[in-house]
């Protein structure tokens with residue numbers, strides 16, 4: 001471990017009171033007090049929390065050239081017709097009802113003057129199938145109803161302590177068995193489009209409470225409203241502007257990639273891609289679950305088995321938006337359209353930005369795919385994916401000659417070593433003690449934060465926010481020498497009813 005000597009002695013207000021001999025002693029001091037690894041919502045809010053507790057000796061280390069993490073936007077479109085579009089997070093999900101709790105992302109959006117539009121998922125939408133335009137709105141209404149039933153019956157399992165199962169099992173048990181392309185796309189819209197994985201891949205119980213705690217005001221949720229950012233400084237502006245309210249020069253290292261984290265009872269030493277090291281009393285890692293799962297960052301010593309098991313048993317899902325720009329708009333006038341293919345999950349959801357109140361005249365439309373389908377298209381070339389999308393558009397609009405797009409782009413979240421997916425999802429085999437372990441610190445020096453560590457709001461921006469506050473508070477208590485309490489962990493996660501083979 002690299003140590004800097006004497007500094008503490010000179011810098012400490014008590015230095016003058018100390019006998020001289022103490023000042024020449026080798027008092028070890030680290031380069032900084034708290035290293036915040038990752039400059040997304042969790043990292044920035046953890047930093048702000050430390051600042052509010054009077055701790056300004058921290059360093060945010062971020063691999064990209066800007067703060068914001070998965071709040072990421074880009075300029076999209078032909079040179080003379082560019083607009084800012086969101087590659088990552090796009091919605092404030094659950095806002096506030098009068099007198100109720102506010103989604104903290106909404107509070108930041110208001111504070112920093114973000115431009116948003118209400119995006120009603122259940123407002124009129126256009127529907128298509130393999131024959132072109134086709135009205136199956138009644139099928140969608142039924143799927144919405146079925147989803148509500150799924151969360152209600154799933155909640156019953158919590159109260160009776162019944163074992164978790166997949167959401168597919170849940171749907172089947174409540175008698176909902178989609179078969180037709182229309183039924184499948186309707187289910188996709190209410191389920192996969194939120195969790196970025198299929199009902200088969202998703203916990204019945206956890207998906208129900210995740211929905212409730214965000215959207216259901218009777219269960220402590222914010223509201224059932226979704227606000228879509230059309231902010232041309234990017235949705236990320238809300239967190240970047242918030243960072244500017246308290247960050248001082250020298251507290252952020254951009255373009256700096258962490259390779260490994262050595263941790264011990266004395267502190268942490270982080271080794272960077274360029275070989276340099278930074279030492280600290282504490283580290284808060286906010287890297288995505290996918291990054292932790294893929295050993296993109298190594299721990300020395302290796303993390304304890306209970307921690308590794310937790311990391312490897314939650315899932316990193318992928319949500320992919322594919323943007324197309326055309327000279328002229330030839331599509332629907334609603335915000336959203338669905339396309340029912342025989343193959344479930346094949347380019348099912350389409351959103352128009354060329355719309356009054358959004359980005360009129362932009363010529364931009366985008367499709368979303370998720371889960372395994374995202375992984376599939378990331379392995380194809382851009383040209384191949386573009387051809388598939390144009391084929392689908394030709395199917396949706398049989399009487400239109402689909403012109404060549406003037407721009408095409410999609411991000412590859414799953415292959416990106418800084419993310420390895422878009423957000424976490426809770427599978428049925430992941431039980432509460434696993435999540436306790438995912439969240440727990442390892443020793444007193446190494447702490448974990450980020451959307452995935454949020455039990456109630458995993459996957460969401462507000463999950464990352466609340467976890468940033470929590471990690472900041474806990475580490476602040478340690479730094480200030482008040483009470484440095486470890487989070488609980490479970491040494492061995494076991495079955496209530498062991499297998500009998």
Ligand SMILES: Cc1cc2nc3c(=O)[nH]c(=O)nc-3n(C[C@H](O)[C@H](O)[C@H](O)COP(=O)(O)OP(=O)(O)OC[C@H]3O[C@@H](n4cnc5c(N)ncnc54)[C@H](O)[C@@H]3O)c2cc1C
Pocket residue numbers: 037038039040041042043061062063064068069070071087088089090091092093256257258259286287288291296297319320321413417418419421422423449450451452459460461462463464
């Ligand atoms: C496509 C997509 C759509 C989404 N849609 C929504 C939405 O509409 N609403 C919503 O609420 N949420 C949405 N989310 C989820 C939301 O974006 C995340 O929950 C949230 O941004 C996570 O914040 P975080 O701080 O936990 O992690 P991150 O934002 O991932 O922060 C971690 C940071 O660590 C950095 N990093 C990684 N590895 C290294 C390394 N080795 N060295 C240094 N730095 C490193 C990364 O660059 C990143 O900046 C979406 C996410 C995606 C990807």
Ligand SMILES: *[C@@H]1O[C@H](CO)[C@@H](O)[C@H](O)[C@H]1NC(C)=O
Pocket residue numbers: 065254255
């Ligand atoms: C980070 O890298 C980018 C691109 O390589 C560069 O433009 C930018 O100035 C760098 N920023 C910092 C803070 O080093």
Ligand SMILES: *[C@@H]1O[C@H](CO)[C@@H](O)[C@H](O)[C@H]1NC(C)=O
Pocket residue numbers: 142143145146149174175176
């Ligand atoms: C949802 O549950 C209600 C009440 O049990 C039932 O009447 C309705 O048919 C169910 N809807 C679906 C789509 O399963």
Ligand SMILES: *[C@@H]1O[C@H](CO)[C@@H](O)[C@H](O)[C@H]1NC(C)=O
Pocket residue numbers: 151152153154155156158205208209212216218219
């Ligand atoms: C979700 O909310 C519904 C409706 O309020 C409730 O019946 C159900 O028990 C809740 N589910 C969970 C898992 O909290």
Ligand SMILES: *[C@@H]1O[C@H](CO)[C@@H](O)[C@H](O)[C@H]1NC(C)=O
Pocket residue numbers: 132133398399
């Ligand atoms: C497409 O053209 C066919 C044949 O001319 C016609 O029958 C059909 O109604 C048209 N469909 C639409 C959506 O305009």
